[in-house]
Amino acid sequence: DSGVTQTPKHLITATGQRVTLRCSPRSGDLSVYWYQQSLDQGLQFLIQYYNGEERAKGNILERFSAQQFPDLHSELNLSSLELGDSALYFCASSVNSGGYEQYFGPGTRLTVT
Amino acid sequence: GESVGLHLPTLSVQEGDNSIINCAYSNSASDYFIWYKQESGKGPQFIIDIRSNMDKRQGQRVTVLLNKTVKHLSLQIAATQPGDSAVYFCAENTNTGNQFYFGTGTSLTVIP
Numbered sequence: 001d002s003g004v005t006q007t008p009k010h011l012i013t014a015t016g017q018r019v020t021l022r023c024s025p026r027s028g029d030l031s032v033y034w035y036q037q038s039l040d041q042g043l044q045f046l047i048q049y050y051n052g053e054e055r056a057k058g059n060i061l062e063r064f065s066a067q068q069f070p071d072l073h074s075e076l077n078l079s080s081l082e083l084g085d086s087a088l089y090f091c092a093s094s095v096n097s098g099g100y101e102q103y104f105g106p107g108t109r110l111t112v113t
Numbered sequence: 114g115e116s117v118g119l120h121l122p123t124l125s126v127q128e129g130d131n132s133i134i135n136c137a138y139s140n141s142a143s144d145y146f147i148w149y150k151q152e153s154g155k156g157p158q159f160i161i162d163i164r165s166n167m168d169k170r171q172g173q174r175v176t177v178l179l180n181k182t183v184k185h186l187s188l189q190i191a192a193t194q195p196g197d198s199a200v201y202f203c204a205e206n207t208n209t210g211n212q213f214y215f216g217t218g219t220s221l222t223v224i225p
Contacts, residue, residue, distance in 0.1 A: 033213075042217040043202060043204075045214070045215075056212055058212050092156075099145075099213055100145065102159065104159075
């Protein structure tokens with residue numbers, strides 16, 4: 001158990017809908033990272049927050065957004081969902097902002113039908 | 114974009130043998146590398162890391178080797194056990210925007 005929690009574990013929704021994925025980092029970790037893992041793309045970095053502020057942005061679509069709250073939990077919002085958004089979404093956390101020693105949560109499996 | 118690739122998508126080894134998983138990276142400016150293990154149905158798990166000012170780093174049963182000349186990274190697992198069966202990813206940090214780039218992964222199967 002990494003200490004990072006993600007909810008929900010599974011999510012099934014229809015195209016065009018909007019969903020919110022939630023992540024709670026390990027106690028004491030200030031950074032949260034979001035990743036998308038699909039069969040044909042591998043692990044893709046989406047975005048990082050550090051202590052409430054956006055720190056780095058990767059291959060995140062404009063339809064996706066994220067935020068980190070004062071209690072350090074983070075939410076990833078996915079809107080106007082398409083079939084191709086079906087994937088595993090992982091959250092990771094680390095103590096510092098440099099990305100070192102990231103601890104991953106169990107993931108949320110999103111299925112868009 | 115960055116390119117981190119793995120030489121072999123699958124690897125099968127006998128229990129007790131040593132395993133070597135390879136990874137090539139393209140950005141010579143990358144200064145930090147990580148190996149992750151991902152078991153079926155779970156998130157990636159940190160195994161070991163290495164900074165670019167090092168050539169070798171050892172952990173418990175694992176060793177990471179970094180060859181900056183040819184931009185190659187390898188993970189050696191000693192006395193491979195069935196519990197080592199998983200997908201192994203290397204990740205590269207360019208230290209520009211704190212982005213990590215992951216390879217597609219190598220699936221390691223340990224044969225009892």
